[in-house]
Amino acid sequence: MKKMSDKQGLSPDAVIDRLKAKGISATRQRVQIAELLFAKPQHLSADQVLERVNREDSTASKATIYNTLNLFARKGLVREVIVDPSKVFYDSNTSEHHHVYNLDSGVLTDIEFTSINMAELPPLPTGTTPVTVDLIIRVRESS
Amino acid sequence: MKKMSDKQGLSPDAVIDRLKAKGISATRQRVQIAELLFAKPQHLSADQVLERVNREDSTASKATIYNTLNLFARKGLVREVIVDPSKVFYDSNTSEHHHVYNLDSGVLTDIEFTSINMAELPPLPTGTTPVTVDLIIRVRESS
DNA sequence: CAGGTAATCTGGACTTATTCCAAAACCTTC
């Protein structure tokens, strides 16, 4: 009987393949971080990744967490979401979508790309090409 | 002959009125910061405000710059723009508009609100009300 | 397997935007 990975999400092998597909060598630390991130679409800060990776048995240092998240972002495995001036969120949902940020709770939620009807981009400053388009709706608890 | 303010922009009195209209008492430091910001629509970091306010004669401390920018933001006189994880921009253009952020140069540019055709907002998480909607297009020099 | 080389990881120091604090300066009112 094949053992499935603990939680839902990709099997370790699938994670390794995903890293290798981007030309990233699959070290122990990288695989662990990737397994955590790719388990489901989610938004985690570097601190949260550090805490969760080290919660169980093995460990990864703070420097490695940052190195790895930056590497993954550069390679397109995660998306950096800049909504809170005090920390960056790393988003394992790499499909096109937008965000709702709850200023009261700090919770970041996805919004379907299609539920926002945006015309094509306006003329950008000359000599520039778009890299990312982010729509962020900040909300408050409507007590 | 009425003396106009140095650069273009509101006269000192107009600035003071604008502060008072928001219930902000017009101290020397606040007026100076407001004069700088309201001179034209622009995007400045706290550091840039500190540097420019203190470049000329009088002074304001770092703590006061932050206090004042946070106060102005809370009162709606400036808009905080979160595009760079390393610093907040304060935007003296309070009309509805969007932003282009040049990742290479760090320059932040306005985009007409109307040039983006957005349908009404999608359903937000229940129990929340929208506060701000920000569209940010990150670009690179297309060398 | 062994040795050599490059890549990766790590603890801890460092940087830096922002906030915090308690004392000083300022304003307004009697």
Add this chain to the structure above:
DNA sequence: GAAGGTTTTGGAATAAGTCCAGATTACCTG
């Protein structure tokens, strides 16, 4: 001009993120 609230201020504190130089690990070749 004393009282009392508000604002400012220098400097300390906080915390995300980066840097660094020395291990550790991975990979390659024979």
